Amino acid sequence: MANRIKIFDTTLRDGEQSPGCSMNLQEKLEVAVQLEKLNVDVIEAGFAIASPGDFESVCEIAKAVKNAAVASLCRAVEQDIDRAYEAVRHAVHPRIHTFLATSPIHMKYKLKMSEDEVLERTGYAVAYAKKYCGDVEFSAEDASRSDKEFLARVFSKAIACGATVINIPDTVGYSSPEEMAAYISYVKNYVNGIEKAEISVHCHNDLGLAVSNTLASIRAGATQIECTINGIGERAGNTSLEEVVMNLRTRKDYYSAECGIDIKQIYRSSKLIQTITGVPIAPNKAIVGDNAFVHEAGIHQHGVLAERSTYEIMTPQEIGIPQKKMALGKHSGRHAFGERLTELGYSLSPQEIDNAFARFKILADKKKVISNGDLDALVAMKLEPVNQHYMLDNFIINSGSKITATSTISLKVDDTIIEKVASGDGPVDAAYKAINTIINKKIELDDYSIHAATEGEDALGEVIVKLTLDDKKAVGRAVSTDIIEASILAYLNGVNKL
Ligand code: KIV
Ligand code: ZN
Numbered sequence: 296m297a298n299r300i301k302i303f304d305t306t307l308r309d310g311e312q313s314p315g316c317s318m319n320l321q322e323k324l325e326v327a328v329q330l331e332k333l334n335v336d337v338i339e340a341g342f343a344i345a346s347p348g349d350f351e352s353v354c355e356i357a358k359a360v361k362n363a364a365v366a367s368l369c370r371a372v373e374q375d376i377d378r379a380y381e382a383v384r385h386a387v388h389p390r391i392h393t394f395l396a397t398s399p400i401h402m403k404y405k406l407k408m409s410e411d412e413v414l415e416r417t418g419y420a421v422a423y424a425k426k427y428c429g430d431v432e433f434s435a436e437d438a439s440r441s442d443k444e445f446l447a448r449v450f451s452k453a454i455a456c457g458a459t460v461i462n463i464p465d466t467v468g469y470s471s472p473e474e475m476a477a478y479i480s481y482v483k484n485y486v487n488g489i490e491k492a493e494i495s496v497h498c499h500n501d502l503g504l505a506v507s508n509t510l511a512s513i514r515a516g517a518t519q520i521e522c523t524i525n526g527i528g529e530r531a532g533n534t535s536l537e538e539v540v541m542n543l544r545t546r547k548d549y550y551s552a553e554c555g556i557d558i559k560q561i562y563r564s565s566k567l568i569q570t571i572t573g574v575p576i577a578p579n580k581a582i583v584g585d586n587a588f589v590h591e592a593g594i595h596q597h598g599v600l601a602e603r604s605t606y607e608i609m610t611p612q613e614i615g616i617p618q619k620k621m622a623l624g625k626h627s628g629r630h631a632f633g634e635r636l637t638e639l640g641y642s643l644s645p646q647e648i649d650n651a652f653a654r655f656k657i658l659a660d661k662k663k664v665i666s667n668g669d670l671d672a673l674v675a676m677k678l679e680p681v682n683q684h685y686m687l688d689n690f691i692i693n694s695g696s697k698i699t700a701t702s703t704i705s706l707k708v709d710d711t712i713i714e715k716v717a718s719g720d721g722p723v724d725a726a727y728k729a730i731n732t733i734i735n736k737k738i739e740l741d742d743y744s745i746h747a748a749t750e751g752e753d754a755l756g757e758v759i760v761k762l763t764l765d766d767k768k769a770v771g772r773a774v775s776t777d778i779i780e781a782s783i784l785a786y787l788n789g790v791n792k793l
Pocket of ligand 2: 497499
């Protein structure tokens, strides 16, 4: 019989911790809703004590999520554990996830604690967490560089004090698949009470082995794996959920393991994370990259046409990549529009469909046919706050190879129209300078990217900007057939979030 592997998703904690991936509360909730659709077993919603914003997000996610367990990370100290429980206590299935390092290098230089002190603190922290919550996970940070015999004593203590899950992180992405497997086997053989706990792994991708190490751990007996959508995470990232899940499914003959993920939601989940974080993935990324199912070589195309299995081990339909269908146009009605969104895997409220339909009609006046890609882009804009403080009223741009670019921007700020003129290094810079004069704040533009969101000559241009105001960061995005308009709207989208 196949082993059931639990999927612990840490996109909202380890993933969100990575550079350029921070999300606001509304975005985190949107991700949590999608993770439920994906049917993950555990959602690690954040690190509650890290900031008031993190605490609020964990609380709100705990209240919103119905099926998955909701975990908060915390160090092995009382005030962290108190805060973690306070944040997850409204969850249907709350989990406290506490951690302490066990490698010689971390104990000596970071914790300045002896083995005995680490052992004692582990027991204390797990028992303290257990008073609040039946489900307690204990992670031995930097486990893959720890002494196995000591690690086994730490885990035995954690289980004796009530841990329901013990986690073996390859914190710095140092391990090899064989070594990870050896850790799992050792833990299975030498940890007292191990039959009462789940064995979990958490692998980082510094040497490009996170997925391989996770799969080797499953073969050796791990029953929970920690991962993120698109593999986002600290430094080179974490284990990519979609890659592990599709390995288990495609090579069930080899891994004899299965999980509860609804794989039809994989593509949508990946797109959502790209949209929210503004971090694109490489076209050749396994499973969800743009080229993952594209056969370019004639010999491959011929083979696939003759018999799909010659070159295809998975299908794009399986993971929910929408198939090309009749395009919608300006005469399409709200009903056909709504049905197409459902087919694409969206479940929007009637109000959200109305908003997207209004944007669809405007776009349909500019473009003859509206593709599935256009619809994705239109729906992604629903993440914008409804009542934006700064709204674009009008813009006029003058630019050319022999003149300095100038812009006239008018914004609706509450109910007043404010207009300013500015010049700059090109049309986008001129527009942003005029906006900055209107809003009178020191916004920094950290990153600007533009690409065609859809295909064809009348493709929608998608602009993603990353902005900073004091210590706050936000990602702004917008699409338009006019790339200057997309640039201005993306900037305003980011400014409104800030
Ligand atoms: O990488 C790591 O060790 C972690 C733990 C806190 C689980 O993220
Ligand atoms: Zn980690």
